[in-house]
Amino acid sequence: MIGASLGAAAYERAPEISGILAGAGSVEDTRPALLSAKADAILTLSGIGIAFGGVKALSDVGLEVKSGEIRAVIGPNGAGKSSLINIISGLYHADHGKIAIDGQSFSRVPASHLARLGVARTFQNLALFGGLSVRDNIASGRVHTRRASFVEHIARLPRARREDAAIAEKVDQTIAFLHLEAVADRLVATLPYGLQKRVELARALVAEPKILLLDEPMAGMTATEKAEMAGFVRAARDRHGVTIILIEHDIGVVMGLSDRVAVLDYGRKIADGAPAEVRADPAVIRAYIGTAEAEDGEGI
Amino acid sequence: MAVQALDAARLPIHWQKLALPAALIAVAYGLIPAYASSYLVEAILLPFLALSLAAVGLNLLTGYCGQLSLGSSAFMAVGAFAAYNFNLRVEGLPLAATMILAGISAAGIGVVFGLPSLRLRGFYLAVSTLAAQFFVQWALTKFGWFSNDNPSGVISAPHLTVAGFSLDSASGRYLLSVTTVIGLTAVVWRLVNSATGRNFIAVRDNETAARVIGVPVLRTKLLAFAISSFIIGVAGVLWAFTYLRTVEPAGFNLDRSFQILFIIIIGGLASIRGAFLGAAFIVVFPLFLSRLGAFVFGGLFDSGVLDMSQRIVLGALIIIFLIAEPNGLSALFDRLRRRIGSRSS
Numbered sequence: 001m002i003g004a005s006l007g008a009a010a011y012e013r014a015p016e017i018s019g020i021l022a023g024a025g026s027v028e029d030t031r032p033a034l035l036s037a038k039a040d041a042i043l044t045l046s047g048i049g050i051a052f053g054g055v056k057a058l059s060d061v062g063l064e065v066k067s068g069e070i071r072a073v074i075g076p077n078g079a080g081k082s083s084l085i086n087i088i089s090g091l092y093h094a095d096h097g098k099i100a101i102d103g104q105s106f107s108r109v110p111a112s113h114l115a116r117l118g119v120a121r122t123f124q125n126l127a128l129f130g131g132l133s134v135r136d137n138i139a140s141g142r143v144h145t146r147r148a149s150f151v152e153h154i155a156r157l158p159r160a161r162r163e164d165a166a167i168a169e170k171v172d173q174t175i176a177f178l179h180l181e182a183v184a185d186r187l188v189a190t191l192p193y194g195l196q197k198r199v200e201l202a203r204a205l206v207a208e209p210k211i212l213l214l215d216e217p218m219a220g221m222t223a224t225e226k227a228e229m230a231g232f233v234r235a236a237r238d239r240h241g242v243t244i245i246l247i248e249h250d251i252g253v254v255m256g257l258s259d260r261v262a263v264l265d266y267g268r269k270i271a272d273g274a275p276a277e278v279r280a281d282p283a284v285i286r287a288y289i290g291t292a293e294a295e296d297g298e299g300i
Numbered sequence: 301m302a303v304q305a306l307d308a309a310r311l312p313i314h315w316q317k318l319a320l321p322a323a324l325i326a327v328a329y330g331l332i333p334a335y336a337s338s339y340l341v342e343a344i345l346l347p348f349l350a351l352s353l354a355a356v357g358l359n360l361l362t363g364y365c366g367q368l369s370l371g372s373s374a375f376m377a378v379g380a381f382a383a384y385n386f387n388l389r390v391e392g393l394p395l396a397a398t399m400i401l402a403g404i405s406a407a408g409i410g411v412v413f414g415l416p417s418l419r420l421r422g423f424y425l426a427v428s429t430l431a432a433q434f435f436v437q438w439a440l441t442k443f444g445w446f447s448n449d450n451p452s453g454v455i456s457a458p459h460l461t462v463a464g465f466s467l468d469s470a471s472g473r474y475l476l477s478v479t480t481v482i483g484l485t486a487v488v489w490r491l492v493n494s495a496t497g498r499n500f501i502a503v504r505d506n507e508t509a510a511r512v513i514g515v516p517v518l519r520t521k522l523l524a525f526a527i528s529s530f531i532i533g534v535a536g537v538l539w540a541f542t543y544l545r546t547v548e549p550a551g552f553n554l555d556r557s558f559q560i561l562f563i564i565i566i567g568g569l570a571s572i573r574g575a576f577l578g579a580a581f582i583v584v585f586p587l588f589l590s591r592l593g594a595f596v597f598g599g600l601f602d603s604g605v606l607d608m609s610q611r612i613v614l615g616a617l618i619i620i621f622l623i624a625e626p627n628g629l630s631a632l633f634d635r636l637r638r639r640i641g642s643r644s645s
Binding site: 154163164 | 508515
């Protein structure tokens with residue numbers, strides 16, 4: 001349906017991806033050596049608490065993310081996963097606690113400086129710019145590197161042209177990396193949902209972030225699209241060494257893809273560790289009881 | 301199959317975008333000055349040009365940056381009165397400098413009244429821009445200095461000269477107007493096709509995402525207010541100096557602001573061409589209606605009836621447009637062109 005050139009990418013990765021989806025068994029050997037070499041924490045949350053009108057969305061949550069790892073945060077609906085990612089990206093301000101990003105400590109992360117701190121994110125519900133083409137959407141991910149003023153843009157002065165050229169090159173690389181060539185000049189609003197999700201990933205990746213926050217990147221996707229997306233996420237880490245924090249509902253995907261998994265339930269962290277450990281944890285089974293098997297199989 | 305359907309949505313190629321404006325510029329400088337009657341110029345082209353420019357300015361703010369404003373008429377008034385005063389009080393100031401300074405004055409006022417946009421959105425912002433509308437009209441009436449102590453606050457256009465040539469004739473004023481409009485439209489065209497223009501669209505389409513990726517949202521909004529008000533201010537100068545020649549503050553009332561908003565809604569939001577199509581429609585439509593009314597009803601169709609029927613028909617048309625073609629005349633135009641193109645090929 002989407003087009004042969006896009007489908008080809010999935011086939012290319014098919015063996016690798018089916019390995020991931022098969023379960024946690026193969027995780028140990030696919031984890032790169034890179035991790036142990038750079039095991040320092042790039043992001044640390046401590047004692048994070050936030051309440052919305054008396055409802056505690058998060059209480060005393062701590063999370064440590066090592067450089068270069070894929071760190072998943074899972075939990076049932078309303079567990080506080082999205083609140084956590086919104087606090088890291090500065091859209092919510094925590095009532096308690098500290099966030100340390102790459103050595104800098106904040107009680108409130110300044111959202112407008114997020115890109116310059118080396119953090120990029122995607123949104124659970126698409127947050128693309130519908131009136132721009134795919135290429136322009138992706139290019140907007142590097143807007144924090146621009147210095148030229150609007151006058152330089154109108155007059156197309158050298159600095160503005162230089163910035164445009166530099167960004168266009170990065171955008172082309174990202175488009176090639178995520179196999180978006182066929183749709184690069186289309187208005188993003190005309191694309192199917194799965195591709196829009198991928199454009200959003202591209203917009204985050206083009207910023208060359210140190211930390212990438214993915215808020216349910218596979219929500220609402222078909223099994224094929226999920227496998228493709230998992231492949232892209234893994235490739236982004238392996239090729240560029242970006243640290244990834246992944247919020248996901250679909251436990252099956254998470255177990256295969258992540259290095260470590262934290263589990264939230266009712267705003268508290270109930271488990272944290274390697275996928276196999278977390279999966280066997282009685283508290284996690286209790287939190288997911290009755291739904292764990294169904295979600296594992298079908299990825300609801 | 302899906303791929304082919306999406307192909308139609310592909311963005312138009314560059315040269316196609318340029319061909320039509322080039323042809324229009326040829327008409328504007330070649331055919332019209334040579335053949336147009338002074339009635340056509342004075343009653344249709346001059347208001348059309350001034351309103352088009354104001355609509356281009358408002359479209360930048362509302363269509364591209366998503367900030368709803370009902371203060372356009374106030375910014376036109378600021379431009380007109382500022383130009384009048386600069387011309388009056390600064391000896392030997394060239395006309396171009398007067399117009400630029402008038403635009404800058406309007407931009408300043410625009411930024412001040414754009415500050416609420418940092419907190420307010422949509423209808424709430426629109427209501428706060430109404431403050432500009434009432435404040436400016438009040439200040440221009442209250443303080444005689446603005447109209448050089450004219451008892452009724454009326455200002456008259458000065459002699460228009462550029463490099464020693466008088467532009468006071470109808471065709472002179474037309475050339476001044478058309479040159480200004482083409483020049484500023486070209487600037488806006490470059491702007492909306494630049495990274496700054498894409499920041500405007502990003503802020504409009506998803507402010508949160510724009511902020512997170514590093515678009516300076518506050519600065520972008522204020523810049524949109526500034527550039528938009530600059531252009532609307534210059535449009536106000538054209539309105540006062542080339543079209544009406546004598547204006548009073550009451551002429552820049554809320555009706556005019558709504559008129560400009562209707563132009564961009566009818567013409568098409570976030571489309572430069574839409575501003576021109578909408579303005580043409582708004583200017584030509586009442587004339588067309590009065591001719592039609594006189595033809596059908598004869599003497600029964602007096603100016604009172606004309607005014608009423610104009611409002612009724614225009615209101616109905618806006619509702620029809622909002623339902624049937626939310627993207628305005630500009631999208632309609634595109635659809636027609638595609639249909640003609642597919643038939644001929």
